[in-house]
Structures are given as structure tokens and as C-alpha cells.
Amino acid sequence: xxxxxxxxxxxxxxxxxxxxxxxxxxxxxxxxxxxxxxxxxxxxxxxxxxxxxxxxxxxxxxxxxxxxxxxxxxxxxxxxxxxxxxxxxxxxxxxxxxxxxxxxxxxxxxxxxxxxxxxxxxxxxxxxxxxxxxxxxxxxxxxxxxxxxxxxxxxxxxxxxxxxxxxxxxxxxxxxxxxxxxxxxxxxxxxxxxxxxxxxxxxxxxxxxxxxxxxxxxxxxxxxxxxxxxxxxxxxxxxxxxxxxxxxxxxxxxxxxxxxxxxxxxxxxxxxxxxxxxxxxxxxxxxxxxxxxxxxxxxxxxxxxxxxxxxxxxxxxxxxxxx
Numbered sequence: 001x002x003x004x005x006x007x008x009x010x011x012x013x014x015x016x017x018x019x020x021x022x023x024x025x026x027x028x029x030x031x032x033x034x035x036x037x038x039x040x041x042x043x044x045x046x047x048x049x050x051x052x053x054x055x056x057x058x059x060x061x062x063x064x065x066x067x068x069x070x071x072x073x074x075x076x077x078x079x080x081x082x083x084x085x086x087x088x089x090x091x092x093x094x095x096x097x098x099x100x101x102x103x104x105x106x107x108x109x110x111x112x113x114x115x116x117x118x119x120x121x122x123x124x125x126x127x128x129x130x131x132x133x134x135x136x137x138x139x140x141x142x143x144x145x146x147x148x149x150x151x152x153x154x155x156x157x158x159x160x161x162x163x164x165x166x167x168x169x170x171x172x173x174x175x176x177x178x179x180x181x182x183x184x185x186x187x188x189x190x191x192x193x194x195x196x197x198x199x200x201x202x203x204x205x206x207x208x209x210x211x212x213x214x215x216x217x218x219x220x221x222x223x224x225x226x227x228x229x230x231x232x233x234x235x236x237x238x239x240x241x242x243x244x245x246x247x248x249x250x251x252x253x254x255x256x257x258x259x260x261x262x263x264x265x266x267x268x269x270x271x272x273x274x275x276x277x278x279x280x281x282x283x284x285x286x287x288x289x290x291x292x293x294x295x296x297x298x299x300x301x302x303x304x305x306x307x308x309x310x311x312x313x314x315x316x317x318x319x320x321x322x323x
Contacts, residue, residue: 115145
């Protein structure tokens with residue numbers, strides 16, 4: 001996950017004209033009865049970790065990518081593997097694959113849900129400097145968002161009442177950004193796969209997009225991320241309303257979580273798709289506002305909470321099925 005960066009120049013707000021979620025006659029949002037299965041999402045998270053750290057150019061990365069393609073196809077998606085050789089901040093050639101899973105449903109409206117699937121190659125925020133050059137398992141920072149997407153794909157396949165088509169993208173090469181122990185400074189070294197996809201994107205009319213990043217951590221809460229509010233405030237409102245209707249309003253906090261440089265930036269700026277970032281925020285954590293396991297060797301399955309996966313997954317079910 002990319003570090004927290006406050007930009008000094010204000011960006012123009014882009015407010016999309018998406019409608020609000022369906023409401024009952026008394027003004028309350030209709031509660032979707034379809035259940036998100038957190039046990040299944042947890043198993044999808046563990047399955048990715050079983051390959052080992054999915055660092056760029058590794059065998060684990062290749063094998064996990066093949067597994068993800070097969071799973072999305074199993075759940076009825078039409079899958080494209082967008083391959084590209086991208087250059088890391090240090091000149092390393094990264095064999096990148098964005099996994100694009102498209103819904104076969106013929107709907108007038110399409111929504112995009114995305115997450116990154118690669119692992120951080122360096123645990124450069126670990127409290128023990130001996131671990132700084134070790135890879136991160138990335139159970140939360142990578143696998144959790146993809147796990148929620150897989151469970152959403154499975155849920156949608158089993159329920160034909162969804163009023164929109166939902167596509168998924170697993171962005172690659174997100175976490176090869178400049179490590180803290182390096183003297184390099186390069187804000188564009190992050191989100192390389194998303195940058196590539198957004199530059200290649202040719203006009204598929206997505207109503208909006210939702211990025212999932214670190215959505216399975218213990219004790220996680222989700223604040224309103226700054227760039228999301230600038231580019232797609234109405235989508236933030238829709239998602240937070242959905243969380244409240246689904247019963248998880250306490251985890252989706254009505255307060256600012258700072259400005260995060262993440263995959264949603266190129267989706268907004270290059271692809272011109274209103275995109276928000278659902279990302280954990282720990283305002284009282286001394287080690288990092290991204291939580292105690294961020295970019296450490298402790299980002300493993302022992303620190304994944306099914307309750308967090310449930311909150312995010314059920315919120316998205318509420319959002320998508322009530323469109």
C-alpha cells in the first residue's frame with residue numbers, strides 16, 4: 001500500500017451525477033437480504049497467502065495469478081490478462097499482469113471494483129530493521145481486497161437480481177514503490193499497474209469505481225479518504241450510506257482519513273472514472289496510520305479479521321444490489 005501523502009496544491013473536485021441508493025417510502029434505505037460470506041472471503045485470502053509473498057517476477061506471483069484467473073472464470077467472468085513490462089523505481093523490469101474480470105451480464109450500467117494483488121517486496125516499515133529487506137506476505141495489504149472481490153463475484157453469480165454489471169480488476173505492480181531505506185524519491189513509483197491500465201483504457205462507460213485496499217485488518221475502521229472526496233464525493237456518500245444500511249456504520253467513520261496516493265488516483269486522473277478508495281485508517285497507531293502490520297512481516301493471516309471482511313463485503317453487497 002502506498003504511503004500517505006498530502007498534496008500542497010488543491011485539486012479540482014469532480015462530482016459525479018450518480019443517483020443515491022434506493023430508499024423506502026419512509027426515507028430509509030432498503031436493506032439487501034443477500035448475505036456476504038466472510039468465511040469464504042477469509043479462505044480466498046488464505047489461498048493467496050499459501051502461494052507465499054506474491055512479489056513481482058516471483059514464481060508465487062505467477063502461480064497466484066493463474067489461480068486468480070481460474071477463480072474469476074469459475075464465477076462466470078470473462079477474463080483478460082493485461083501483460084506489460086513496467087520499470088520499477090530502481091530500473092528493475094517488472095513482468096506485470098493486470099487481471100481484468102468482466103461481467104457477462106448485459107446491463108445498462110457497469111460498476112468497477114478493483115484492488116491490487118501483488119505483495120510488497122520489502123518490509124521496510126517493520127519495527128525490526130533486520131526485516132526491512134524481507135518480503136511481505138500481504139494478507140491485508142493486497143490479498144484482502146482481492147478476496148472480497150472474489151466473494152463478490154461468487155455472490156453475484158448466485159444472485160441474478162443485481163441491477164448493474166460489475167467488473168473487477170486486480171491491479172499489479174502497486175507496491176514496488178520506493179522503500180523507506182532508499183535515498184530515492186519518486187511518487188510515481190507506486191501503482192504502476194493501475195497507471196498502465198488507466199493510460200490504455202478506452203472509454204468503457206463505468207458509472208463509478210471502488211478501490212479496496214487493506215480491508216481485512218484487525219480493528220480496522222474506514223475513514224473518508226481525501227482524494228476520494230475531491231474526485232467522487234457522491235460515491236463516498238453512497239458507500240457510507242450503504243455501510244449504515246448494512247449495519248456497519250460504526251466502521252465507516254464520517255471523518256477524514258487523510259490523502260492517500262493509491263490505485264484510485266490514475267483511475268480518476270487518467271481514465272476519468274470517478275473512483276473512491278476504501279482503505280483502513282488507524283489514527284491512534286504510533287507505528288503507522290495504516291495499522292501496525294503495514295509493510296511489516298506481521299501482515300499475515302493471523303492478523304486478518306473475518307468481521308472486517310464481513311463489514312466491507314456486506315457494504316458492497318448493499319451498495320451494488322440496491323443500485
